[in-house]
Structure formats: C-alpha cells, structure tokens
Amino acid sequence: MLDYEKFQTMSKEEYFKKYNVGIRFLFGCDINQKDEIEMISLRVFLPKKYFQEYKNIDIFKTMDLFKKTPLFKELIEQSIKIDFEKREFVMPDFFIKHDIEIIPYFTQGGEKEEELSKEKFFELLKQNEIKELNYLCFLFFGLFHEEEYEYFCKAKELKCY
Numbered sequence: 308m309l310d311y312e313k314f315q316t317m318s319k320e321e322y323f324k325k326y327n328v329g330i331r332f333l334f335g336c337d338i339n340q341k342d343e344i345e346m347i348s349l350r351v352f353l354p355k356k357y358f359q360e361y362k363n364i365d366i367f368k369t370m371d372l373f374k375k376t377p378l379f380k381e382l383i384e385q386s387i388k389i390d391f392e393k394r395e396f397v398m399p400d401f402f403i404k405h406d407i408e409i410i411p412y413f414t415q416g417g418e419k420e421e422e423l424s425k426e427k428f429f430e431l432l433k434q435n436e437i438k439e440l441n442y443l444c445f446l447f448f449g450l451f452h453e454e455e456y457e458y459f460c461k462a463k464e465l466k467c468y
Contacts, residue, residue: 314459326452334440350410383442412455
C-alpha cells in the first residue's frame with residue numbers, strides 16, 4: 308500500500324535529501340483511442356544506491372550504463388496493478404525487494420504534461436478500463452524533487468489524498 312500521507316508530511320529538507328536524484332522512471336498507459344498519444348503516468352523512484360557507481364560520470368553515460376544492468380532490464384518488465392476498490396496501487400514484489408518507490412505524482416499529456424489529482428487519475432484509469440501501469444520511459448536532468456514537493460504541498464492544501 309502506498310503511504311500518500313508520508314509525502315505530504317515530510318519536511319522540504321527531508322524530501323530533498325531523500326529524493327534529490329535527477330532520474331525518474333515513468334509508469335503509465337496511453338488513454339487516447341485515436342492516433343495521438345495521450346499518456347497518464349506516475350513516477351517511480353530508485354534509491355541513490357543504484358547510481359553510486361556512476362556518480363563521477365555524466366548523466367548520459369550513466370543512463371547508457373544503467374540500461375545495461377539486470378536491474379533496469381527487470382524494472383522495465385514490471386507492471387503496477389491497480390486496486391480500484393481501495394483506490395491503491397499494488398506494489399510489485401520486485402519494487403519491494405529493491406526499495407523502489409512509487410511517487411504519487413500523477414500527470415496526463417503528451418507534449419505538455421498536466422498534473423492530476425489522485426481522484427482524477429483513478430477516474431481516468433477506470434473510464435479507460437486500465438488494470439495496470441507499465442514502464443513508459445525514464446526522465447533525467449530534472450529537478451524532480453522540487454516539482455514533486457510543490458505538488459504534494461498543493462495536494463495537502465486541497466486535501467486531495
């Protein structure tokens with residue numbers, strides 16, 4: 308079970324210290340039934356320990372090397388199941404074993420991403436009969452921790468969780 312409150316109650320310092328890794332993995336799906344791609348996704352976080360050996364290498368080389376690891380190859384085969392009754396995500400055993408976390412930062416879009424509330428995200432999943440989220444891509448070179456922290460602060464103000 309995903310602890311949404313954890314993300315909303317962490318101090319900025321705690322959040323930045325733990326999640327200040329410029330890499331995120333997106334899991335989601337295409338909800339557009341037409342020719343265009345329209346994704347909804349959430350972020351997945353791998354702990355810093357998986358990138359320590361690359362810390363003195365530029366990010367492009369880091370990702371090229373990381374994509375060759377068994378961890379990455381198994382990560383992209385994972386699916387996050389959805390429990391609509393509890394409005395929760397079922398963590399794959401692989402995630403638990405490797406301390407991989409789902410970050411409940413929900414977005415929709417193609418070219419331009421739009422942030423979504425948890426309620427809207429689950430509504431879109433249900434409308435489109437999506438039963439699981441699969442690996443889409445990885446993002447890097449971002450200040451993801453700042454973006455996410457702001458998102459959780461807004462969600463807390465709106466009491467979206």
